[in-house]
Amino acid sequence: MSEDSKRTVDAVHTACEILDVLQSRGQAGVTEIADEVGMAKGPVHRHLTTLADHEYIVNEGGEYRLSLHYLDMANQVKGMISKYDIIIEEVQNLAAEMGEIAQFATEEHGWVTYIYKADKESDVQTSSSPGKREYFHSTALGKAMLSRMSDDRVERILDKHGMPAKTEYTFTTPDELFENLETIRQQGYALDNEENIEGLRCIAMPVTGADSEVFGAVSISGPTSRMTDERIDEELKEALVRATNVMEINTKFA
The missing domain is CATH 1.10.10.10 (Winged helix-like DNA-binding domain superfamily/Winged helix DNA-binding domain)
Structure with missing residues (x-):
């Protein structure tokens, strides 16, 4: 024991x-x-x-x-999240501008924990909602955050919760995941290629705080038919860069 x-x-x-x-x-x-x-x-x-x-x-x-x-408890917890109002505003802007689902999540107890979701213009529905938890290895949000963590911390999270297959595309071994994390570090963003929900693709970027430690990630999700490589490279990536910059500047210097 x-x-x-x-x-x-x-x-x-x-x-x-x-x-x-x-x-x-x-x-x-x-x-x-x-x-x-x-x-x-x-x-x-x-x-x-x-x-x-x-x-x-x-x-x-x-x-x-x-x-x-x-x-009442939930509202109090929201107030403890650094720059919660800025997060909401930027996620809402992403959803309105891209016409897709935009989300922000952070880490708690080794889970991806959703903080805010905006999908006003999207015709796609997902089960995620504020407070809901998800695995790190199968989500773009999770992998974006893992890419800014030490290998030891990543291994502790994987040891605690495992790597179950959510779809046939999910990484289920640490070696596969660590190889993908290296790619994420090089390109600056993470992709979920139907790894969590079949038919849904997602791009996410990590957000760091004043101490340069990752405190969350922001993402855009949509059906594979719209989330093409070309659109990710030419449109979605730049939109996420703008959103993360606003969040980080307000966190570090406000």
């Missing part, structure tokens, strides 16, 4: 699992939740009652859901 494991609290672990179930299901009863977390209904019911007493969940006739308290 690791030192970190020895310091964990079982009751808190169970509460977190219950909250994860409610987030994925939207609403669930005691029996469903107990089956999902692998516990008896009695202990699960006590956890649910405690969470409801603290107003983190709501009991609606025996069906439980997350409370609106998380909206």
